[in-house]
Amino acid sequence: MKRNDIDKKYHWDLGAMVDGNETFESIFDYVSDKLTTIEGYKGKLGERKAALECLKLVDEVSERFELIYIYSHMFKDEDASNGTAMGMSIRTDSLAGKFGAATAFLNSELSALDAAALDGYIADPEFKDFDFMLKEIVRQKAHILSDKEEKLLAMSSEALNTTYNVAHMLFDVDMKFKSVKKDGKKVNLTNESYGELLADGDRAVRKSAFNNLYDGYIEHINTLAANYAGNVKADNFYAKARGYKDCLEQSLFGDGVPTSVYENLIDACNKNFAPLHRYIGLRKKMLGLDKQHMYDLYVPIVENAEMKLPYEEACDIVKKALAPMGEEYVGLLGKAMNEGWIDVMPNDGKRGGAYSWSSYSAHPYVLLNYAPTTSDIFTLAHELGHCMHSYYSQKFQPYSKWNYQIFVAEVASICNETLLDDYLMKNVKDENVRKYLLSLRLNRFRTTLFRQAMFAEFEYNAHKMDLEGKPLTVDSLSSMYLDLNKKYYGADVISDDRIAYEWARIPHFYKAFYVYKYSTGMTAATSIAHNILANPDYVNVYKDKFLKAGGHKSPYDILCDTGVDLATVKPYDDAFKFFNDALDELEKLCK
Numbered sequence: 001m002k003r004n005d006i007d008k009k010y011h012w013d014l015g016a017m018v019d020g021n022e023t024f025e026s027i028f029d030y031v032s033d034k035l036t037t038i039e040g041y042k043g044k045l046g047e048r049k050a051a052l053e054c055l056k057l058v059d060e061v062s063e064r065f066e067l068i069y070i071y072s073h074m075f076k077d078e079d080a081s082n083g084t085a086m087g088m089s090i091r092t093d094s095l096a097g098k099f100g101a102a103t104a105f106l107n108s109e110l111s112a113l114d115a116a117a118l119d120g121y122i123a124d125p126e127f128k129d130f131d132f133m134l135k136e137i138v139r140q141k142a143h144i145l146s147d148k149e150e151k152l153l154a155m156s157s158e159a160l161n162t163t164y165n166v167a168h169m170l171f172d173v174d175m176k177f178k179s180v181k182k183d184g185k186k187v188n189l190t191n192e193s194y195g196e197l198l199a200d201g202d203r204a205v206r207k208s209a210f211n212n213l214y215d216g217y218i219e220h221i222n223t224l225a226a227n228y229a230g231n232v233k234a235d236n237f238y239a240k241a242r243g244y245k246d247c248l249e250q251s252l253f254g255d256g257v258p259t260s261v262y263e264n265l266i267d268a269c270n271k272n273f274a275p276l277h278r279y280i281g282l283r284k285k286m287l288g289l290d291k292q293h294m295y296d297l298y299v300p301i302v303e304n305a306e307m308k309l310p311y312e313e314a315c316d317i318v319k320k321a322l323a324p325m326g327e328e329y330v331g332l333l334g335k336a337m338n339e340g341w342i343d344v345m346p347n348d349g350k351r352g353g354a355y356s357w358s359s360y361s362a363h364p365y366v367l368l369n370y371a372p373t374t375s376d377i378f379t380l381a382h383e384l385g386h387c388m389h390s391y392y393s394q395k396f397q398p399y400s401k402w403n404y405q406i407f408v409a410e411v412a413s414i415c416n417e418t419l420l421d422d423y424l425m426k427n428v429k430d431e432n433v434r435k436y437l438l439s440l441r442l443n444r445f446r447t448t449l450f451r452q453a454m455f456a457e458f459e460y461n462a463h464k465m466d467l468e469g470k471p472l473t474v475d476s477l478s479s480m481y482l483d484l485n486k487k488y489y490g491a492d493v494i495s496d497d498r499i500a501y502e503w504a505r506i507p508h509f510y511k512a513f514y515v516y517k518y519s520t521g522m523t524a525a526t527s528i529a530h531n532i533l534a535n536p537d538y539v540n541v542y543k544d545k546f547l548k549a550g551g552h553k554s555p556y557d558i559l560c561d562t563g564v565d566l567a568t569v570k571p572y573d574d575a576f577k578f579f580n581d582a583l584d585e586l587e588k589l590c591k
């Protein structure tokens, strides 16, 4: 459908950010003008007064710039064929580049000040809004080297960072796969089409997708192993050069997350394979398989029983499901649904998928492409979770501290999904829908919590092997991976030979120690939802200590304040319980 043919009640109203061309142009001019003023502070950040003025000015300009940047990009996302919107977004992209260049000196100049000077700023109440940011700079200083050494590292980085590009050249360009036969026709097999083919109801289709994809990787496996080994060596080189114990410590340092959180994730999963193995066994039984193979793990075990709801009914359900969040929260959901915060329906030229995005000085927005499916009800709850997290953080934190870090970015959204899941299981009577919902939950846990933890364990082992001087080769990497696969999935699935090479096709491995955040985020979110359901008073702790917290502290500390310490077993117990409950219920329904 064309955008104009869609009822306006399904359109968002971007006017809360920018109410027309004139405002857009005036903010654009204001920001462009101020860039020279900002650059005038270069070399002056050692003077307390100048530093404070500069930090305040940068925030003031950044806050206004955000408005036109986000406005123009959302305007373009409505319909990419709109030339005016496209023109505006290109102009703000270019201004973003100039803004970045004009403020680049800030961090390096502040980092270069001695610790006593920075401590002086931190102690000064006038710098209150910037204390966390300055403390972070002090914390990072321990790993900043001399000018000469930093220059060397910078010079080396282009050469040492080629492994990521090599991997993507192979993944995206050079590697070709044998096609797959489906319904008598040849289907192109690519990294993108693989997922859908692997979930195909026809076993021959998923088997040949699996075999052909891995055969494509195996053809380049020596190159892939050498390249990944190079990547691990570069990781370990930088960690050592900057005085970290290892790359794990370095990777988590930025978020202020202790390495015990990472080790605890791996440990907790290793102590809780039983429910995962039980799930894999249940799949085998439900699919009626004599032998279950790795290529059988993605086919749905329950026939699709969609809840085909019109958008308004989906909104009602989400509001009811989130009632444990309290009246104020549900009231805000109503506001978001009725006052133009959400762009609901798909239309020609609209950006696909869903997101929530916000500038500090206007309410957050949500983009959807709503279709009447079960998963889109979850998407609505998910995006509204981001939306409310932003809303509260904007309201209760100064500009400099409102943005939350990636480590906790998915907690509020998954928490809402969990509350919705719980509500539906308590209220939906149709047995097929119940089975379907349970199968979705089990699949979410398998692919997000367990699978990403297995990846995390692989990265942990690979970096350790390199530090211990053990060579990273096709054999050493693949046999280590195969052992992990067997350990995680258990005896009810055959760990086919080819799965040993799965490590070779995971692009995230070129950004070390990142994927664990999927597992910890889901665990924290499930634990919080569990606490909310168990104790109504806990909602206020969650709201005050988490939703309103933005990024005023390290994300790990924020979660600890919320009663969720990811270095302990409690959050994992809560998460595995939620998984186990679904297993019990599904087993009962299938008897």
Ligand SMILES: [Zn+2]
Residues within 6 Å of the ligand: 382, 386, 410, 413
């Ligand atoms: Zn999300």
